[in-house]
Amino acid sequence: MLAGSYVSQISKQNIAPPVPSLKITIGANTSIGNSCSLTVPVIFDTGASKSVVPYTALRAICQTLKLDGLPYRSAIAHDFNGGQHDVLIYELCVVGPASLTDSGIVEFIALERSFGLLGRDILNRYFVELNGPSLSWRIEHRRRSWLRCLLASIARPFRRMK
């Protein structure tokens, strides 16, 4: 289980009201055999379908690995105002904290901002509890047993009939 609290400041930036935030360690494995990891602050964002990593973190990783850049692909991002923007997506892996490492290789959007976003692509893999009144959060990775899975699949048609 992973737990933390809401914060009012991330990367020297004041945020009000407080947001659930944590620090994740991302790593890059390159085809040339080197690897490198870096810790970045992120906030929970259920409105983002994909997680976001600050460009500065990517640059730092590339600098450490002495690379001109990591391979990327592109996508179109829609913002709140309905605007469309080209974005670049990098494959990175979450290497810390330990509870999130089974996310494996995750596609991150690189944006010029001071902290990252933990989007639904990662959040939806876990049980996430946001406790607003006490300004704390909890992430739990509960695996369902095969018996629970079986029962759930049997129960589904009955639920539809209702």
Next chain:
Amino acid sequence: MPTLRHAYPYSSARDQLEAHGQGQIALHEQLEREIDVCKRRLSTSEDSLFQRIQQNARTFVSTQSLIQKRQIVPEEIDLRKEIARVAENYPQFNTSHEPVHEPQLLPILEGEGLQKPIPIPDFTLLSACASHIDPETGQEHYRFYIKDGLYPALRDFLIAHELGHWWLHLQRGKLQPATESFYLHSAHEWGRLEDQADIFALITIFPTPYVSWCELEGGGTLDPSIILQEFCKSLHSPRLQLQERMLTYINKRIAIYNRYKKFLTLDLQRLRLPDGPIPPDALAGVLALLNFNKYCWAQLDKNYVVTNCSDSWAQLYELDAATIKKRKLNVVTDLTPTELQIRVRQQLNWKKENLRSTLYFPHYQHPESRQPFPVMINAYATIGSDGKYSGSIGIVTPYPATVGALESPNLEAEKQIKASGDSLEMETDYEPERSWITDSDARKNLAAYLQQRSELARKYPREYVAFVDEKLAGHDSNRKSLIDRVYRELGTLNMLIERPDLEREVIDFSRPECTETD
């Protein structure tokens, strides 16, 4: 002996060598071969030849260091103004709906007092512009030289390229050599001038109205291979290597056109007109907005008859708006020259079917005098209460739009246009919509890929492609092995990996995707 002013070989030679993966070794081998040829041709000893090479190298290094120290800087060239100036002098320039070939370029050469390009057999350069002094009059004359036996389409490009140098760099002594040996030894280092001449040439042989027509014919996309095919339609197919180089240039032209289009619509963007059809309840508001901003506009019904227009639009025909409405002029049959009527009708039909906004460059003609004049139209489809096409609204700018854009009432757009670079049609980093990609190399790489995406999807279905330095670096059905291979071959570069046959992913930062559930 004429003084060589400019030559066009360097990038071509470099690209060819790179394409063969030869790099510096091949250059060295080629140099040795050249020395052998020179020895035989000049009947000179190897020592004296090396002395001459050394002397030339010293001159080259000294002129190069002069450039680096910025002691010699050519006069800043405003490509936008220069193109407008050519259009002013030659009304046929950049207004054609067909690609331009040598016969159409010759009148411009003649008008400039330049002779027909002189073919030189076994010329080591593809083309050159040289000046020489007439011994009798003491006047300086320029001549274009072209390697004999070249593929005609390449010849067309080279003439237009040299014409670009003439207009942009040589005419009226805009570029004066600081030293006698300056151009002879360092012309190839003037990459920026070469780029400017290339842009001029591409605009000359693929005029903007023609490219816009190709875009409409392609259903809103531009396919470089179709443009190439049309450019070479009466010729035998070019060699594969030349074909690839021509495609690269056509892609560049498409990129220039797309940027130009963005600039042209910059002023209209603030009106936030829809890309789709204008519904009936929004129509009055849109027309009021256009009038308030003093746009020149006309409204057509579904049979392309002008039903309403601004006073400025009526003035194009030396009439007033009331008379135009009364006369029920048909924009195709009454206001378009006969030779363009089929195309204009097709353009209007395309809008009717797709209900999407279009930008096109037809010619209007005066209903009485039949005098044609080029215009640029941003057209928006309108729909009735039944949701069906009811007509269109066209916002008209006299063309060449370079002049029109400057006369635009929106000062902010004008400032942005001016701030964006030398030319409206020149490649710049400016993008009207805020980009979320801050790495300029990655942005350029992506732009190059997007230009070629449809072609790549056809060529490499179900395969990944790698783009490095705005060029295709490889393709493979396995993503990882492609990345490994490109890393191995090219090193750790800025690498875009995409599957062109798949739709681009859309990421939402505003709301979770809503789907129907049972």
